[in-house]
Amino acid sequence: xxxxxxxxxxxxxxxxxxxxxxxxxxxxxxxxxxxxxxxxxxxxxxxxxxxxxxxxxxxxxxxxxxxxxxxxxxxxxxxxxxxxxxxxxxxxxxxxxxxxxxxxxxxxxxxxxxxx
Amino acid sequence: xxxxxxxxxxxxxxxxxxxxxxxxxxxxxxxxxxxxxxxxxxxxxxxxxxxxxxxxxxxxxxxxxxxxxxxxxxxxxxxxxxxxxxxxxxxxxxxxxxxxxxxxxxxxxxxxxxxxx
Numbered sequence: 001x002x003x004x005x006x007x008x009x010x011x012x013x014x015x016x017x018x019x020x021x022x023x024x025x026x027x028x029x030x031x032x033x034x035x036x037x038x039x040x041x042x043x044x045x046x047x048x049x050x051x052x053x054x055x056x057x058x059x060x061x062x063x064x065x066x067x068x069x070x071x072x073x074x075x076x077x078x079x080x081x082x083x084x085x086x087x088x089x090x091x092x093x094x095x096x097x098x099x100x101x102x103x104x105x106x107x108x109x110x111x112x113x114x115x116x
Numbered sequence: 117x118x119x120x121x122x123x124x125x126x127x128x129x130x131x132x133x134x135x136x137x138x139x140x141x142x143x144x145x146x147x148x149x150x151x152x153x154x155x156x157x158x159x160x161x162x163x164x165x166x167x168x169x170x171x172x173x174x175x176x177x178x179x180x181x182x183x184x185x186x187x188x189x190x191x192x193x194x195x196x197x198x199x200x201x202x203x204x205x206x207x208x209x210x211x212x213x214x215x216x217x218x219x220x221x222x223x224x225x226x227x228x229x230x231x232x233x
Contacts, residue, residue: 009205033219043157045206045224052219091158095220103149103174104208104222106158 002027002092006107013082014115016028020067021077021110032096034068035104040088048090051075061071080115119143119224122207135194137228141187144217148190149174149208152201159206165190177218182228196231204229212231 005025013019027036035047051059051068059066063083067076079086091108119142129135139148147166151159161174163182173181178188181193188223194201207225 033221035221037224043204043227045227047221047223050219050221052217081160097218103161104159104163104220106160106214108156 002029002094002096002105004092004105004107006092006110010103010111010113012113013079015021015082015084017082018078018080018084019112020113021079021090021092023075023077025073025075025092025094025105027094027096028037031095034066034079035066035093035095036066037091037093037106037107038069038086038088041093043062045091049077052065079112084114084116086112087114094110095113120209120223121206122225122228123137123206125226126226126229128233129197130233131198132196135197135230135232137192137205137207137224137230139190139192141209141216143192143211143223144168144187144211145209145211146187147220147222148184149210150180150190151206151208152176152203153206153227154203162192174199196229199232202230202232 005024022068032053035053037047038046049061065078089109091109093104121140123138149164150162153159160176165171166227183191185227205228208222210222
């Protein structure tokens with residue numbers, strides 16, 4: 001079974017600064033996908049970024065980028081130039097490629113607060 | 117935004133009563149999922165569907181049943197609600213391919229807050 005661990009329940013960052021959220025996972029699969037989702041106070045789950053395990057290059061979406069270390073099973077999210085609207089709960093999630101592994105396994109989340 | 121709606125958005129009910137939550141999609145996606153979200157647990161999968169009348173259990177399926185009679189609708193039923201089922205329930209859909217590979221990128225509905233007294 002896959003597990004996803006987010007060891008930072010809460011973090012804060014000053015507006016315009018950079019922050020990194022940590023995520024580790026455990027799996028026996030060779031190919032899989034990792035995601036970061038954002039959940040603002042509106043409660044809507046929003047996909048932030050996706051990484052395919054077979055790709056060496058780290059994914060980037062505007063101010064959001066990941067540091068994917070496959071051997072270490074680590075998948076951190078870096079937010080650059082933090083904005084007040086980035087305040088949200090952030091969830092790391094994992095999915096495999098085959099059979100019942102198509103479900104998403106989520107971490108417990110990191111509450112990020114961007115301070116003015 | 118993916119066309120996913122959930123109804124009702126809020127519900128308060130009493131222990132022992134049946135409750136049905138509805139998820140409706142306009143994207144014609146094959147896969148649909150029901151999750152519950154509780155503090156400290158993230159989202160946990162209850163049941164999912166991989167086609168009309170095709171469903172399977174997830175991590176926390178006890179006390180829940182589902183039905184999917186048409187592609188666009190996925191129903192979650194609590195036959196006899198208990199206080200431990202007080203939670204926020206999310207529906208999700210997926211049908212995402214990238215470079216010919218299925219990647220299970222899921223899109224979520226707005227959630228239903230259920231309170232069981």
